[in-house]
Amino acid sequence: MLHANDNTHRMFVAEQVGIIWVYLPDGSRLEEPFLDIKKIVLASPWIGDERGFLGMAFHPKHKHNRKFYIYYSYMDKKKAEKIRISEFKVLASDVNKADPRSERSLLELEEPAANHNGGQLLFGLDGCLYLFIGDGGKAGDPFGKFGNAQNKSTLLGKVLRIDVNRKSKDGKPYRIPPDNPFVLDPKALPEVYAYGVRNMWRCAVDRGDPVTHKGRGRIFCGDVGQNRFEEVDIIVKGGNYGWRAKEGFECYDIKLCYNSSLDDILPIFAYGHSVGKSVTGGYVYRGCESPNLNGLYIFGDFMSGRLMALQEDERENKWKKQDICIGSTKACAFPGLISSYSKFIISFAEDEAGELYFMATSYPSAYAPHGSIYKIVDPARRAPPGKCKHKPIPVKTKSKHIPFAPLAKTVLELLNEPPTIKPPNTSSISTGATPTTSSKKAKKPASPKSSTKLSAVKPTVSGKKRQVKGSKTKLEPADEKTKAPKVSKASRVTSLPDRKGSQLTRAKKKLLPKKTAAAKEKKQKKKGVRSRSSL
Known part of the structure; x- marks a missing residue:
């Protein structure tokens, strides 16, 4: 890159x-x-x-x-x-x-x-x-x-x-x-x-x-x-x-x-x-x-x-x-x-x-x-607001743009959020971002290694990007003045086409007993309605 x-x-x-x-x-x-x-x-x-x-x-x-x-x-x-x-x-x-x-x-x-x-x-x-x-x-x-x-x-x-x-x-x-x-x-x-x-x-x-x-x-x-x-x-x-x-x-x-x-x-x-x-x-x-x-x-x-x-x-x-x-x-x-x-x-x-x-x-x-x-x-110390602005020269594009669409909030967005009724989830593992439609399996959490706060950025070939809530760490005391970087996660790069039907829908379908699913589908057909999972 x-x-x-x-x-x-x-x-x-x-x-x-x-x-x-x-x-x-x-x-x-x-x-x-x-x-x-x-x-x-x-x-x-x-x-x-x-x-x-x-x-x-x-x-x-x-x-x-x-x-x-x-x-x-x-x-x-x-x-x-x-x-x-x-x-x-x-x-x-x-x-x-x-x-x-x-x-x-x-x-x-x-x-x-x-x-x-x-x-x-x-x-x-x-x-x-x-x-x-x-x-x-x-x-x-x-x-x-x-x-x-x-x-x-x-x-x-x-x-x-x-x-x-x-x-x-x-x-x-x-x-x-x-x-x-x-x-x-x-x-x-x-x-x-x-x-x-x-x-x-x-x-x-x-x-x-x-x-x-x-x-x-x-x-x-x-x-x-x-x-x-x-x-x-x-x-x-x-x-x-x-x-x-x-x-x-x-x-x-x-x-x-x-x-x-x-x-x-x-x-x-x-x-x-x-x-x-x-x-x-x-x-x-x-x-x-x-x-x-x-x-x-x-x-x-x-x-x-x-x-x-x-x-x-x-x-x-x-x-x-x-x-x-x-x-x-x-x-x-x-x-x-x-x-x-x-x-x-x-x-x-x-x-x-x-x-x-x-x-x-x-x-x-x-x-x-x-x-x-x-x-x-590095979330520990950021540059003053407005200091790091730059003005990119505009570029004429002939190809279609696949927009960046964050599907999870960054650390700063979490901090600025108004309090919600539900208590915050304190697990650093279970609060992972929801998988996108094109993702095949959830990521495993990284094992602890030392000290730097990172928050991450993942580009997908479907073009949709997601941001994953950053984990918080700090650099080891080798130099206490140097704080840790945060890593921000973009989108998954894949050249595979998106599949029809959401991951969530497919997961739900697997959980239904066969008889129940068949009966539900038969009932929907009578009503003339197609289920999302059959699209």
Whole structure:
């Protein structure tokens, strides 16, 4: 999920199967997709399959040149599995539609295995395109004497940096930036910017402090580990990030690890598999709405569902971890709050105003319509009213709008509600939002993990969104000044059509005894009335 940085404040949400949707600032979704390349993209319904549509980036001058870039898996005519990085253009006649005929392939790489496909694309402040390529898959990077990641003559297991605004003299559809670190090394490919990476999943550029601009331009990445450790890195020019010699701070390949020429860059943070088994990199918060979160690097874990934050300690030159949790019994004691979000955290996002989101699913398959989008909000301290207003440039739309329709109240709406006759429900689990017509099963509450108040946002393909009452938590006492974010839940993304008859009606029908139901239906037929459940 990303924005085009064109002052329209639209968000573009891509699905692994190869389809991209446009969401407008009011939360509504356009009925027609921005791009649909499902027929080209290699994806499957296998649980945990890492192939598919994996990344996207808008050109820094997209507003003027209409260009954007995508990263996806596909199978060539010889049945070889590859990844492709391509350039596309948006139609001149409709800013909400990509031109499917404008694809220009920039780079293709054959994948030795189905996993470790990387997938991140982003533009740095230097205007160059950075590509984050996995090590080729399998386990332990078993390719060659030192593995792909330590071999600078292959593009696998690397961070690449290219200039997409120019073509090279040797016929490549991009130019090698002259200051790339290994352009003069005959044993290295000139595209390589950094190496020794395993499978970096989700990287982001720090906008910098809103006032001092400190930290601006740093690139943060989560690098998925092998058997023991997950890590977070800051990418630097020419850096060796250690894989397969090291995993996190520890040795993985003993011989490589003690090689004096390794000279690797250590992660800013690593955690063991008792915490989580697959890091999902996030963003440094630089938004306006939640001032206490400024400077926190917020990320998560795909397998455990943990949300975490790192805070920089400049004196000790360290990053200290704080858990962000929904579900603490003490924190959720406020009546009417719930504490559930989908376990498998897929990715993070930043909107044009700098506010943060994360995406998660309750079933980790590309074809399962169970994805949700959550907005991170800190209810403990909000920006003053009117401070964070922005005026999006209006966009002409030709497609039908599927409106945002909240089906549950937010925490602030609950607080402002007049007292009702019924006593408030104090259970953080039983006050979950009513399932929408298209939902197939209710979500399980998230288990308590630590301390941050979150409230959430879920987009459905039927376009209807629902907001789930936020759970209340606070950040751990590692830094009492930093309060916890609240997460707000949008709508369920699904490409399945709505079924006729409501979920509630179907549930009631199941509860009726067969004889009673048959008698009731017979009686209604005599009256010439059709039951809702038979529609």
